[in-house]
Amino acid sequence: MAQVIILGSSNAVSSPEHENTHLAILTASRQILVDCGANPIQRLQQADLNPTLLTDVILTHFHPDHVGSFPLLLMDMWLMGRTAPLTVYGLSYTLERMEKVLDLYGWKTWPRFFPVQFSLIAPVEDTPVLHFPEVKISAYPVKHFLPNIGLRVEFVPENKIFAYSCDTAPCPALPRLAREADVLLHEASGATEGHTSAPQAGEIASQAKAKSLYLIHYPTGRFANPAQDLQSEARQTYGGPVILTQDLLKIDF
Numbered sequence: 714m715a716q717v718i719i720l721g722s723s724n725a726v727s728s729p730e731h732e733n734t735h736l737a738i739l740t741a742s743r744q745i746l747v748d749c750g751a752n753p754i755q756r757l758q759q760a761d762l763n764p765t766l767l768t769d770v771i772l773t774h775f776h777p778d779h780v781g782s783f784p785l786l787l788m789d790m791w792l793m794g795r796t797a798p799l800t801v802y803g804l805s806y807t808l809e810r811m812e813k814v815l816d817l818y819g820w821k822t823w824p825r826f827f828p829v830q831f832s833l834i835a836p837v838e839d840t841p842v843l844h845f846p847e848v849k850i851s852a853y854p855v856k857h858f859l860p861n862i863g864l865r866v867e868f869v870p871e872n873k874i875f876a877y878s879c880d881t882a883p884c885p886a887l888p889r890l891a892r893e894a895d896v897l898l899h900e901a902s903g904a905t906e907g908h909t910s911a912p913q914a915g916e917i918a919s920q921a922k923a924k925s926l927y928l929i930h931y932p933t934g935r936f937a938n939p940a941q942d943l944q945s946e947a948r949q950t951y952g953g954p955v956i957l958t959q960d961l962l963k964i965d966f
């Protein structure tokens with residue numbers, strides 16, 4: 714059975730209960746991490762996953778709350794004894810900058826450091842990212858401050874679709890990315906530049922005919938508005954089930 718685990722649900726300013734948005738996609742043979750703003754070592758272990766066994770990392774875009782801890786993740790996996798190669802997927806904009814950061818850390822001098830391979834994602838709609846018999850992931854450029862991708866994930870044996878908007882303003886690619894998805898995981902940072910409000914996320918879920926809407930990347934801690942009910946706001950524009958994600962929420966497929 715495939716599973717998505719929400720490792721962090723917060724927007725860029727995290728809080729004690731809500732790490733920056735990142736998630737794990739688990740299938741029979743893959744343990745895929747999507748983004749790495751906060752150091753995921755703790756949350757992966759809290760989710761009963763062995764961080765050294767990650768098979769793939771997808772970096773969506775070069776904002777610190779999505780990639781800031783990636784060098785530390787690599788260092789930690791190395792210190793924890795990883796030897797297996799790791800593949801890292803991202804747009805050239807993202808991976809070129811990350812490689813420079815890693816070079817500043819002198820990663821090529823780390824003794825017996827495991828092999829890391831970068832795999833470029835073309836910035837065009839429905840680009841294959843990672844294709845295995847049980848899971849196919851495609852990328853869709855979305856509308857943010859810099860090049861960024863949403864993901865459409867097909868769990869093949871389960872015949873289920875998981876769609877993730879990543880950080881984005883409403884844009885025409887989103888209903889295509891999320892078309893008839895069983896789960897649409899959509900950001901709900903608010904109606905600011907480069908982002909989406911909960912009612913807008915509901916509109917996109919309706920347009921896409923998604924079967925359920927999970928909200929993520931929302932304001933948390935003291936930056937949350939206690940009077941605001943994001944689920945009710947999304948229900949104004951979407952008739953299906955709406956879930957406000959929390960850290961360590963497991964979604965089964």
Ligand SMILES: [Zn+2]
Pocket residue numbers: 774776779857880
């Ligand atoms: Zn961002």
